[in-house]
Each structure stands twice: as C-alpha cells, then as structure tokens.
Amino acid sequence: MASVNPPRGMRDFLPADKARRERVLAVIRERYRAHGFDEIETPVVEDYAKLHAGIGGDNEKLAFNLLRRGLDADGIRAAAEDPAALSDLGLRYDLTVPLARFYATHRGELPTVFRSIQIAPVWRAERPQKGRYRQFVQCDIDIIGDATARAEAELIVASLDTLDALGLTGGSIRINDRRVLDGMLDGFGFTGDExxxxxxxxxxxxxxxxxxxxAELAERGATADAVAAFGEFLRRPQTREFLPYGEAQIxxxxxEGAADDVVAHLVGIGEAAAAARGGADEIPLxxxxxxxxxMGYYTGTIxxxxxxxxxxxxxxGGRYDGMIGRFLGxxxxxxxxxxxxxxxxxxxxxxADAGASAVVxxxxxxxxxxxxxxxxAALVADGARVRLEQRTKNLKALLERAASDGYTSFATVAAGTPRDAVELKPLS
Structure with a gap:
C-alpha cells in the first residue's frame, strides 16, 4: 500500500496546531505593522537564473528546481549535465532574493525608504531531522533605501517588541559587522581565498x-602565521569588569585599528535601541x-x-547592500x-483566542x-464561533475533542429550543 504520509521534511497540521500557528502569525503581523512595515507577497517560484545568481550562499545548493516544460526524454538526456538547461524556474529558498527582485521590479511605485513584511513558506532540499524541515515559514521585515543606523535600530526594536508581545520577554540581540570580521581576518593575515x-x-x-x-584552522591548511596570530588574540588576557554595550566594550x-566608521555605526544602533527600550540601562544588544x-550576501551589520x-x-539577519544592485544595476x-x-x-x-467565544x-x-x-446563524451574528455536533453516547469524548480544537463553551439543544433559552456552559 502506498504511503499516506506527507513528503519527508514536510508536515500536515491538525486544526488545533493550525489555529495555534495562526494566532502566533497574527501577533507577528500586528506588531510588524505597528512599527510601520507593509506586507507584500511574491510568487512561490522565481526564475532559475535569479535563484542561482551567486547571492544565495549555500541555500542555492538546496533549491528545488522545476523541470522545463516540454522536455522529452531525449531533451532531458541532452541537458543532463546542465541544470540551467533542465530548469527555468525554482521554488524560493528564502524571502530575501525574491524581495530584491520585487524591489527592482516595482521601485518606481515604492517610497524612497521601503519597509516590507513578508510572511510565507519557503522550500529547501534539507536532510530532514528534528527542527529542520523542507518546507517552513519565514517571517521577514526589511528596510530598503536607508544606509543609516536607524534602519538596524528599527528592525531590532520591532523584533524585540514582537517577541515581548508573544510572551517571550527578556530577548536580546547578538550583533557584529562583517566589515569588522573581514578587517580582523585581514589583520591576522588570512588570504581572501581561505x-x-x-x-x-x-x-x-x-x-x-x-x-x-x-586546531581546525591548522587542519584546513590556513596560513600558519595567521592562525598563530589569531590564536594569540583568542587567548589574550581579558579583564572581568562589566562593560555595557557601547564604544568601550566594542x-x-x-x-587595535578597528574602523572608526564601523564602530560608530554599531554604537549608533545601540543608542537608538536603548532609547526605544527604556534608556541606557536597557540596551538589548x-x-x-x-x-x-x-549568508554570503551580508555586507555590514549582522x-x-x-x-x-x-x-x-x-x-x-543583516545588511545586504550589494544584492539589489545585482537586479537593478x-x-x-x-x-x-x-x-x-x-x-x-x-x-x-x-x-485562549481573544475576543469572541467558541461554542459547540x-x-x-x-x-x-x-x-x-x-x-x-443567530449565535454567529452575535460574534461567536459555532460548531454543530450531534449528541453521541460518549459525550465526554466529544466535548474533550471540541476543547482541544479551541472551543470554550457548549450548550445542549432540543427541538424547539429558542435562542434566549440556550444555556452556555464552559468546556473547562
């Protein structure tokens, strides 16, 4: 007998699971919109050439590609050594590459600084394992057109606010800058190729x-002097006093010799985030x-x-100032x-769902x-969610199932029962 399970790495969601996911997504959407972001939608497929333009990092290797229409067996054999000849479209593996293409397409219709929301499924040919799926939802906010620290600060504050709204208070952001990292590697003597x-x-x-x-860098055959210099830096004596996020800590x-403009950018992000989160003692960075x-496309803050x-x-996330130029010129x-x-x-x-009651x-x-x-219909018009269930011998099991599906109350109905005689009882 053929399997009735979903494809490996993909999942079905029962009503209670789906309702839970939608409640969380509703909070995320509401918080993102409250911070001035606008939701867009892009197709689930993009051109193969755009998905494999060298800007998606290792995710490009995990793309699901769609076979060109009209290829017969001879055509498939002839194109077997060239993926671009076999496929002209692919499922999106993230939402950033589609956003870059979207902005290049619609730039004339968008504000100078565009704040976008994208909440949608993406697909990657991962090896399925716990917590790693081939289809999953991403919740992205992006700011295009702003090179200042304000953009990072807005993203950080909106994301932490969203976490708080979901009941996950106490979140923080680890932050760095790829320019700092590249400068360190150059200073230690690592070559560009390695x-x-x-x-x-x-x-x-x-x-x-x-x-x-x-040890691993030595095994990789990295430049010996660079490995030694990096090792000395990692093992340097460090004082233990507390330093809040800011220029001194960075x-x-x-x-020595970190770029002043990059450090200033990082400091500015912290100052803005602190102001939004309650002052200097509340810097969440x-x-x-x-x-x-x-991701290889990051060019600055991460x-x-x-x-x-x-x-x-x-x-x-991070800053990817070079990606849109690949599409826009x-x-x-x-x-x-x-x-x-x-x-x-x-x-x-x-x-429990806020607002209207849910009645069986x-x-x-x-x-x-x-x-x-x-x-x-009368109960629905009053704002309730209503399910009809015929009485069974095992009423307890029926009500337990309704409660697991998110219903909060029930009433028993006989022939001729008027609306004002319906007595609602809690399910729990």
Whole structure:
C-alpha cells in the first residue's frame, strides 16, 4: 500500500496546531505593522537564473528546481549535465532574493525608504531531522533605501517588541559587522581565498572553543602565521569588569585599528535601541566579534536574536547592500531581520483566542435542520464561533475533542429550543 504520509521534511497540521500557528502569525503581523512595515507577497517560484545568481550562499545548493516544460526524454538526456538547461524556474529558498527582485521590479511605485513584511513558506532540499524541515515559514521585515543606523535600530526594536508581545520577554540581540570580521581576518593575515573556510570554523567557536578553532584552522591548511596570530588574540588576557554595550566594550573586544566608521555605526544602533527600550540601562544588544552568520550576501551589520530560555538563536539577519544592485544595476542599501517562526511557535505560551467565544451546540437527532441552522446563524451574528455536533453516547469524548480544537463553551439543544433559552456552559 502506498504511503499516506506527507513528503519527508514536510508536515500536515491538525486544526488545533493550525489555529495555534495562526494566532502566533497574527501577533507577528500586528506588531510588524505597528512599527510601520507593509506586507507584500511574491510568487512561490522565481526564475532559475535569479535563484542561482551567486547571492544565495549555500541555500542555492538546496533549491528545488522545476523541470522545463516540454522536455522529452531525449531533451532531458541532452541537458543532463546542465541544470540551467533542465530548469527555468525554482521554488524560493528564502524571502530575501525574491524581495530584491520585487524591489527592482516595482521601485518606481515604492517610497524612497521601503519597509516590507513578508510572511510565507519557503522550500529547501534539507536532510530532514528534528527542527529542520523542507518546507517552513519565514517571517521577514526589511528596510530598503536607508544606509543609516536607524534602519538596524528599527528592525531590532520591532523584533524585540514582537517577541515581548508573544510572551517571550527578556530577548536580546547578538550583533557584529562583517566589515569588522573581514578587517580582523585581514589583520591576522588570512588570504581572501581561505576566508570562507576560516569563517566556517570561527562560527564553531561557541561549540569547540578557542583550542578547537585553532586546531581546525591548522587542519584546513590556513596560513600558519595567521592562525598563530589569531590564536594569540583568542587567548589574550581579558579583564572581568562589566562593560555595557557601547564604544568601550566594542573596542575592547576587537584588535587595535578597528574602523572608526564601523564602530560608530554599531554604537549608533545601540543608542537608538536603548532609547526605544527604556534608556541606557536597557540596551538589548551584546557585541560578539565572532558572530558570523553564513549568508554570503551580508555586507555590514549582522545580528541574531537570543532568548534565555533556549541555547539556539530565534532569528537573525543583516545588511545586504550589494544584492539589489545585482537586479537593478545600481546598489541600494538594504537590511533585514527574520524571526525563526518554526522555533518560536513551540515556545509561545498557550493562550485562549481573544475576543469572541467558541461554542459547540450539541443537539439531539430529532432537532429539525432548519432550527439548528437558524440557531447557529443567530449565535454567529452575535460574534461567536459555532460548531454543530450531534449528541453521541460518549459525550465526554466529544466535548474533550471540541476543547482541544479551541472551543470554550457548549450548550445542549432540543427541538424547539429558542435562542434566549440556550444555556452556555464552559468546556473547562
């Protein structure tokens, strides 16, 4: 018998799960809109050439590509060695590349500084495992057209506000700048060719520690003098006094000679975020000079969303000033932040639906259909959500199922029961 399960790495959602996801998405949308962002929609497929333009990093290797229409067996064999000849379209693997294409298409219709929301599924040919799916939802906000620290500050404040609204207070942002990271690697003496591999290793610092990073860099065959200099920097004596986020903390975490303009940009983000979050004692940022983030299109600030309840990040993003120029022919500053919806949805505290009640009308078999439908319509008109259920022998099981589906009350209905005689009882 053929399997009736969904494809590997993809999931069905039962009504209660779907309702929970939609409640969380509604909060995210509402908070994003409150901060001045406007929602857009892009197609689930994009041109193969745009998805494989060298700006999507490793995600390009995980793209699901669509076979060109009209190819027969001979055509497929002839094009077997050339993916671009086999496919002309592909499923989007993130929402950033489609946004860049969208902006290039509609620039004349958009404001000078455009703040976008995109909440939609994306697809990646991942190896399915716990917490990693082939279809998942991304929740992105982006600001295009603003090169100042204001853009990053707006994204950070909106994202933390959204986390608070979901009941996950106490979040913070780890922040770095790819220009700082590149400057460090140059200063230590790593070559441009070995930099991608070096960044992959540095990204493991939290897991394998300084000694593990240095050992792996040596195994990779990175420039020996650069590895030695980097190792000396990692093992340098550090004072233990508390330094709040700001210029002193940033400069102490970096080698001498860090670019003044980059440091000033990072400081400005912190000052703006602090002002929005309650003052200098409430800066929700932590400077991390070894934060990497894997996307190759990042050109400046990068950040990750942290929460004390979990060890992994709940989202992240960064500045990608060079991407839109690949479509438009001229660079446009852009920065984005994505909340990891699939990670957050399981952390959000359960909460009953706000607003209207949800009612189950349990009726006897002999109640005329016209009476049932009229009674249901009257309750719906009063603002309730209503389900009709015929009474069963196991009424307890019926009501427990209704409660698991989000219903909050029930009433029993006999033939001739008027609207004003319906007595609602709580389900829990």
């Amino acid at each position: 930099r991608p591999g070096v960044l992959i290793t540095i990204d493991k610092l939290d897991k394998i520690g300084p000694d593990g990073v240095i 400069r102490r975490a970096l080698p 932590v400077f991390d000079p070894f934060l990497v983030r894997g 950040f990750e969303l942290a929460h004390p309840s979990v060890e992994y990040s709940l989202g992240g 001229q660079d446009v500053p852009a920065v984005g932040f994505s909340i990891g919806f699939e990670r957050i949805v399981d952390l959000v505290p359960d909460a 009308l349990v009726h006897d078999r002999d109640v005329p259909v016209a009476e049932l439908v009229a009674l249901k």
